[in-house]
Amino acid sequence: MKFVSGISCSDRNDRGLWFIFSRNKMLYKKDGDKVTVPRLLSPSELGLITTPPVYLGQADGVNCWTAEFIDTEDNTADCSIFPENTDLKNLRELYPLLGDEVFSLAGRALQLNNWNNSWQFCPSCGGPLDNSSEERAKICGKCLKPYYPVISPAIIVAVTKGDRILLARNLRHAGFKRFSILAGFVEPGESLEETVAREVDEEVNIKVKNIRYYASQSWPFPHSLMLGFTAEYDSGEIKADGIEIGEADWFSADNLPEIPPHGSISRILIDNFVKNNS
Numbered sequence: 001m002k003f004v005s006g007i008s009c010s011d012r013n014d015r016g017l018w019f020i021f022s023r024n025k026m027l028y029k030k031d032g033d034k035v036t037v038p039r040l041l042s043p044s045e046l047g048l049i050t051t052p053p054v055y056l057g058q059a060d061g062v063n064c065w066t067a068e069f070i071d072t073e074d075n076t077a078d079c080s081i082f083p084e085n086t087d088l089k090n091l092r093e094l095y096p097l098l099g100d101e102v103f104s105l106a107g108r109a110l111q112l113n114n115w116n117n118s119w120q121f122c123p124s125c126g127g128p129l130d131n132s133s134e135e136r137a138k139i140c141g142k143c144l145k146p147y148y149p150v151i152s153p154a155i156i157v158a159v160t161k162g163d164r165i166l167l168a169r170n171l172r173h174a175g176f177k178r179f180s181i182l183a184g185f186v187e188p189g190e191s192l193e194e195t196v197a198r199e200v201d202e203e204v205n206i207k208v209k210n211i212r213y214y215a216s217q218s219w220p221f222p223h224s225l226m227l228g229f230t231a232e233y234d235s236g237e238i239k240a241d242g243i244e245i246g247e248a249d250w251f252s253a254d255n256l257p258e259i260p261p262h263g264s265i266s267r268i269l270i271d272n273f274v275k276n277n278s
């Protein structure tokens with residue numbers, strides 16, 4: 001799919017792809033076993049009332065829009081008013097059903113929809129924000145300050161020691177036995193390499209070297225940009241911080257614990273380690 005980002009639509013008279021959300025849930029169409037995004041002239045076609053839509057651009061020449069479903073007494077999110085072959089589901093759960101490309105587009109839609117709904121007033125002077133006609137930004141009607149969609153960069157790193165990889169169990173997922181590679185948000189003033197070194201040191205007490213960028217992935221829950229790295233062990237003994245990380249250890253490719261499902265950059269980095277070490 002070829003997607004071209006845009007901020008204004010030159011021809012609204014076609015059936016566009018509509019990414020309609022109720023918080024993190026997205027409206028989808030069931031077509032037998034297939035799950036698709038509704039092609040509509042507007043949400044009113046389904047009898048839905050929404051916030052003013054945000055234009056996303058064109059996917060293979062088709063206009064794409066996003067809007068938030070307004071939950072009122074006449075317009076409830078309990079699905080009972082939706083046409084029979086449509087439903088609402090958390091976007092995370094729709095991932096395997098939508099496939100990589102449509103999920104990526106839906107993630108873009110979710111972030112821009114949330115940004116559009118939550119950024120209504122200027123944080124500096126309280127003036128109303130209007131959409132810029134020149135770029136993906138909002139401009140304060142009073143003090144003219146521009147504001148851009150919020151994106152939070154986070155690193156994720158596969159640390160190796162010879163033919164073993166460092167995997168950790170996160171305490172946020174209590175009861176889960178799943179292990180993954182380490183991750184953390186970038187702090188103001190840091191380079192990405194400094195974030196990698198700090199996070200690994202803070203979470204498991206290990207110093208790393210040969211930090212290298214691998215690939216990135218947008219993660220729309222709520223607005224992260226995951227920047228994937230590889231690094232090599234330099235010194236230290238593993239000691240889980242007990243706050244974020246419950247346990248951590250070195251694992252060989254033929255003896256991995258439960259790891260994240262396919263699709264996430266953590267899994268891509270772990271699969272890459274396995275490929276290089278088996």
Ligand SMILES: [Zn+2]
Pocket residue numbers: 122123124125126127140141142143144145
């Ligand atoms: Zn202002």
